[in-house]
Amino acid sequence: MASIERMTALAKEISEKTAIVTDYLKAKGLDAPSFDVNGLDQFPIPPEDEVPFKARLALAAATKELYDISVGPKEGLRNLAWDSANSISLHAIWEFKVAQAVPLEGTISYQDLTAKVEALNGGLPIGVLNLRRLLRHAMTTRIFCEPSKNQVAHSRVSRLLLEDEPLKNWVGFMCNDLWLPMANVVNAMKKWPASDEPTETSVNLAYNQSLPWFDFLQQDTALNNRYNLAMQAHGSAEGYSTDHVVNGYPWGDLGDATVVDMGGNQGYISFAIAEAFPNLKFIVQDQAGMRTPETIGKVPDHLVERVQLTTHDFFTPQTEVAECYFMRMILHGFSDKYCVRILQALVPALRKGSRVVINDGGLSEPGTASYLEERAMRTLDLFMQVTVNAREREAEDWADLFARADPRYQVKRVWKPEKSVMWFIEAEWTGD
Numbered sequence: 451m452a453s454i455e456r457m458t459a460l461a462k463e464i465s466e467k468t469a470i471v472t473d474y475l476k477a478k479g480l481d482a483p484s485f486d487v488n489g490l491d492q493f494p495i496p497p498e499d500e501v502p503f504k505a506r507l508a509l510a511a512a513t514k515e516l517y518d519i520s521v522g523p524k525e526g527l528r529n530l531a532w533d534s535a536n537s538i539s540l541h542a543i544w545e546f547k548v549a550q551a552v553p554l555e556g557t558i559s560y561q562d563l564t565a566k567v568e569a570l571n572g573g574l575p576i577g578v579l580n581l582r583r584l585l586r587h588a589m590t591t592r593i594f595c596e597p598s599k600n601q602v603a604h605s606r607v608s609r610l611l612l613e614d615e616p617l618k619n620w621v622g623f624m625c626n627d628l629w630l631p632m633a634n635v636v637n638a639m640k641k642w643p644a645s646d647e648p649t650e651t652s653v654n655l656a657y658n659q660s661l662p663w664f665d666f667l668q669q670d671t672a673l674n675n676r677y678n679l680a681m682q683a684h685g686s687a688e689g690y691s692t693d694h695v696v697n698g699y700p701w702g703d704l705g706d707a708t709v710v711d712m713g714g715n716q717g718y719i720s721f722a723i724a725e726a727f728p729n730l731k732f733i734v735q736d737q738a739g740m741r742t743p744e745t746i747g748k749v750p751d752h753l754v755e756r757v758q759l760t761t762h763d764f765f766t767p768q769t770e771v772a773e774c775y776f777m778r779m780i781l782h783g784f785s786d787k788y789c790v791r792i793l794q795a796l797v798p799a800l801r802k803g804s805r806v807v808i809n810d811g812g813l814s815e816p817g818t819a820s821y822l823e824e825r826a827m828r829t830l831d832l833f834m835q836v837t838v839n840a841r842e843r844e845a846e847d848w849a850d851l852f853a854r855a856d857p858r859y860q861v862k863r864v865w866k867p868e869k870s871v872m873w874f875i876e877a878e879w880t881g882d
């Protein structure tokens with residue numbers, strides 16, 4: 451009977467959470483998202499409005515659990531295994547630019563749509579039946595709709611493929627570029643058992659090449675652009691906001707200090723922190739390729755006294771002696787072996803009390819985050835394996851990394867600022 455009680459409890463929770471969300475929206479004169487072509491594409495509930503924000507997360511978790519119970523374990527597993535077919539229709543829609551061929555207003559017949567899609571693809575014969583089956587499959591995931599028989603129209607989801615450039619590239623990157631690597635993860639694990647090398651990944655195996663991920667990307671301009679735009683779609687979420695970096699760490703406590711922003715790209719994060727903390731100076735290090743006359747970024751005029759863009763390879767001994775070393779979105783891109791090397795290369799510059807501040811991905815203890823967050827972080831962790839043989843880390847993994855690099859590192863704190871997706875890890879150098 452426990453399962454019957456669980457179903458009843460979930461239904462009650464769904465009803466309660468729905469009421470919290472809809473009451474909030476009504477009070478604010480806002481709408482909920484919908485699949486109607488002109489509907490909202492996401493919930494207009496900022497994380498600051500904590501109660502409805504959390505109610506929506508709980509609603510998603512409860513509906514998913516109730517759905518899973520309704521389907522049942524046996525049918526659920528059968529479905530799970532062949533749901534990879536979702537990527538077939540999505541891939542085809544992306545590759546053949548179907549969203550461009552469907553009018554935003556009104557409908558188009560499969561016949562006319564096929565002619566338009568074929569023309570968009572240099573006359574490649576696709577065929578009405580193939581296109582129809584792909585679209586009708588996609589419609590089961592709410593991409594396009596068929597308001598009357600044989601007439602196709604946009605839904606709010608398919609319209610995103612037309613208008614949202616970063617998201618469109620995210621779709622292409624996942625369905626096109628990572629499709630073969632995903633299918634080769636297990637093969638790569640067999641070919642290179644327990645590898646922590648960035649050149650022994652499923653991307654290397656799938657594309658039969660031996661370059662590390664970023665070198666591989668840079669060989670192909672279209673792929674590189676797609677990756678960059680896809681990362682915008684991923685990183686533009688509120689939880690990745692620069693505000694969380696500026697407000698999530700007590701930068702002011704460093705006093706009159708210099709922060710070395712290692713792998714700091716063109717410095718945009720240092721600029722934001724420097725704006726808020728006038729006592730801090732920043733040395734933003736990155737690879738030489740990012741600092742040629744053609745590639746180097748520009749420090750805003752009012753910050754030139756306090757922020758410098760310089761060159762340093764973080765695998766080589768650190769030469770700048772400073773109070774604080776900062777790494778954002780660096781270590782999650784490397785396996786433990788290489789992270790240990792990066793932390794060891796810092797040692798020559800460290801003095802008693804120097805800080806190392808990491809702002810990076812992190813894994814909560816299983817079952818402690820909301821269902822949506824848990825899925826997102828576990829999926830991201832898998833993708834770190836696919837592309838670079840790296841991983842996301844739990845609090846104790848971070849501590850372990852520093853301990854392996856040098857016992858004189860002492861991890862003081864590992865925390866995730868409220869509403870941030872990214873974690874902070876703070877270590878202090880206890881040696882001389």
Ligand SMILES: C[S@@+](CC[C@H](N)C(=O)[O-])C[C@H]1O[C@@H](n2cnc3c(N)ncnc32)[C@H](O)[C@@H]1O
Pocket residue numbers: 712713714715716719735736737740762763764765777778779780
């Ligand atoms: C994911 S980006 C993070 C950039 C920035 N910290 C941020 O938070 O947006 C990784 C950065 O590390 C730099 N990088 C990669 N390998 C490096 C190396 N060996 N030494 C220094 N920088 C490196 C890349 O050029 C890139 O700017």
